[in-house]
Amino acid sequence: MQRLINESETSTTVSELCAEYRANNVISKDEYEYFRVKRGLRNQDGTGVMAGLTHVCNVHGYLIDDGDKVPDKGRLTYRGMNVEDIINGCRSEGRFAYEEVVWLLIFGKLPDKRQYNRICQLLYENRELPEYFPEDVIMKNPSRDVMNKLARAVLTLYSYDDDPDDLSLENNMRQSISLIARMPAIMTYAYQVKRRHFDKQTMFFHPFEPQHKTAEAILNALREDRSFTREEAELLDLCMVLHAEHGGGNNSTFTARVLSSAHTDIYSTIAAAIGSLKGFRHGGANHKVRQMMDDIMQNVQHWDSEDEVEAYLERILRREVGDKSGLIYGVGHAIYTLSDPRAVELKKQARVLAEKKGFGDKFALYERIEKLAPAAFKKVTGNKKVICANVDFYSGLVYEMLGIPEDLFTPMFAVSRIAGWCAHRIEELTTGGRIIRPAYRALPTNQIYVPLEDRHY
Ligand SMILES: CC(=O)SCCNC(=O)CCNC(=O)[C@H](O)C(C)(C)COP(=O)(O)OP(=O)(O)OC[C@H]1O[C@@H](n2cnc3c(N)ncnc32)[C@H](O)[C@@H]1OP(=O)(O)O
Numbered sequence: 001m002q003r004l005i006n007e008s009e010t011s012t013t014v015s016e017l018c019a020e021y022r023a024n025n026v027i028s029k030d031e032y033e034y035f036r037v038k039r040g041l042r043n044q045d046g047t048g049v050m051a052g053l054t055h056v057c058n059v060h061g062y063l064i065d066d067g068d069k070v071p072d073k074g075r076l077t078y079r080g081m082n083v084e085d086i087i088n089g090c091r092s093e094g095r096f097a098y099e100e101v102v103w104l105l106i107f108g109k110l111p112d113k114r115q116y117n118r119i120c121q122l123l124y125e126n127r128e129l130p131e132y133f134p135e136d137v138i139m140k141n142p143s144r145d146v147m148n149k150l151a152r153a154v155l156t157l158y159s160y161d162d163d164p165d166d167l168s169l170e171n172n173m174r175q176s177i178s179l180i181a182r183m184p185a186i187m188t189y190a191y192q193v194k195r196r197h198f199d200k201q202t203m204f205f206h207p208f209e210p211q212h213k214t215a216e217a218i219l220n221a222l223r224e225d226r227s228f229t230r231e232e233a234e235l236l237d238l239c240m241v242l243h244a245e246h247g248g249g250n251n252s253t254f255t256a257r258v259l260s261s262a263h264t265d266i267y268s269t270i271a272a273a274i275g276s277l278k279g280f281r282h283g284g285a286n287h288k289v290r291q292m293m294d295d296i297m298q299n300v301q302h303w304d305s306e307d308e309v310e311a312y313l314e315r316i317l318r319r320e321v322g323d324k325s326g327l328i329y330g331v332g333h334a335i336y337t338l339s340d341p342r343a344v345e346l347k348k349q350a351r352v353l354a355e356k357k358g359f360g361d362k363f364a365l366y367e368r369i370e371k372l373a374p375a376a377f378k379k380v381t382g383n384k385k386v387i388c389a390n391v392d393f394y395s396g397l398v399y400e401m402l403g404i405p406e407d408l409f410t411p412m413f414a415v416s417r418i419a420g421w422c423a424h425r426i427e428e429l430t431t432g433g434r435i436i437r438p439a440y441r442a443l444p445t446n447q448i449y450v451p452l453e454d455r456h457y
């Protein structure tokens with residue numbers, strides 16, 4: 001562990017500080033129950049506390065029957081429209097879908113032809129970063145972690161905005177479009193700098209092309225020879241649509257709503273949302289899935305043995321192996337029970353790609369884990385909750401087969417989710433009207449002030 005201070009100067013170590021902390025700061029799960037405080041803002045049955053109203057999106061994962069939660073097939077609707085219908089509709093008309101989804105999420109209706117062309121044009125015209133921004137902000141202080149750089153770069157854009165704090169709808173619309181457009185550039189530039197600085201590889205910055213839609217712009221920036229197929233770009237576009245939005249209550253969007261309700265600027269808001277999404281229980285799980293799979297592939301000798309795989313999953317849950325968090329990453333969800341529609345779609349794509357690219361054994365292992373994880377979870381934890389693979393389970397495998405580096409798994413999530421964050425920020429600013437401020441039940445043990453001389457612990 002890193003030392004806080006030089007141990008030769010003082011015997012106070014970080015572990016002593018932690019021991020002092022632990023001795024005075026215990027809150028048990030029983031206390032939550034006793035005071036009827038909703039841990040994680042969840043009701044007793046795991047459903048979320050109702051925290052707001054939104055037009056933007058609905059996430060359906062269970063039914064309530066006579067007060068009981070009944071597992072159901074997952075359904076995701078953007079502005080009331082099934083996400084699969086949006087994807088199929090755009091494909092059947094030969095269009096990429098992400099730009100259309102940006103419009104739909106923010107404004108509430110599908111764009112007509114003129115509006116569609118306008119949003120594509122606006123996103124292209126705003127893609128480039130301000131002059132010298134890549135040199136002064138992205139290339140300086142490189143980070144191993146692209147999410148960290150993304151958050152810092154977004155926060156710094158505040159200083160490049162002549163009117164950063166104006167909360168009017170007009171100003172937030174301008175800022176939202178500009179941020180949605182710029183995220184791919186920030187992500188790909190940050191990745192190039194990371195490659196150069198930490199991986200000692202060649203760095204390249206290709207100019208953006210006006211004819212490129214967002215998914216194409218990203219592939220153009222990531223490929224050294226700038227070549228990619230229509231099929232690859234359509235698949236990345238599909239991934240972006242599936243990650244674009246997930247209701248007001250997911251951790252990063254709620255973060256964006258909390259900050260917006262305090263009337264802070266959009267750059268602080270989106271930087272905070274990126275920080276939340278980076279978390280391993282949230283969007284950062286796609287990165288953890290990859291690490292978990294590498295670990296399983298190394299340590300399970302026979303990938304086709306259900307017994308061996310299940311035994312290893314049980315060891316993960318018992319915190320004996322893996323990152324020792326006890327979590328099977330990419331599995332479980334706050335709302336979904338029988339299925340996450342995004343995982344269903346990504347799995348379909350992964351199966352096809354795996355066959356084409358020779359990833360058959362790997363895909364079969366993922367599928368085996370998806371099948372065995374719920375039983376292992378029930379056996380080890382005793383928890384009867386119905387769990388399924390979530391969006392983060394197959395996304396990394398799809399990205400890997402598309403040649404998207406692991407460094408960009410979670411950043412790709414952020415570059416897609418910015419659409420949802422902006423839609424919710426605008427909704428919070430225009431319809432919320434009250435600062436979000438829940439209460440915390442204090443658990444004080446009365447103490448009297450003791451002079452320093454008399455403190456003999
Ligand atoms: C984009 C996204 O954010 S999708 C989610 C990505 N995250 C992951 O894949 C990480 C693994 N999964 C998890 O940690 C959880 O399932 C979450 C965070 C997604 C949802 O958590 P919750 O809503 O609290 O789940 P739920 O109410 O079902 O949890 C019940 C218990 O089972 C545990 N649990 C849930 N999923 C898992 C899992 N995959 N592995 C081990 N334990 C789990 C929870 O930690 C919780 O334990 P606790 O009672 O001691 O607090």
Ligand SMILES: O=C([O-])CC(=O)C(=O)O
Nearest residue numbers: 245246249250251334391
């Ligand atoms: O809804 C959630 O809690 C997490 C999630 O799947 C997302 O944000 O995409």
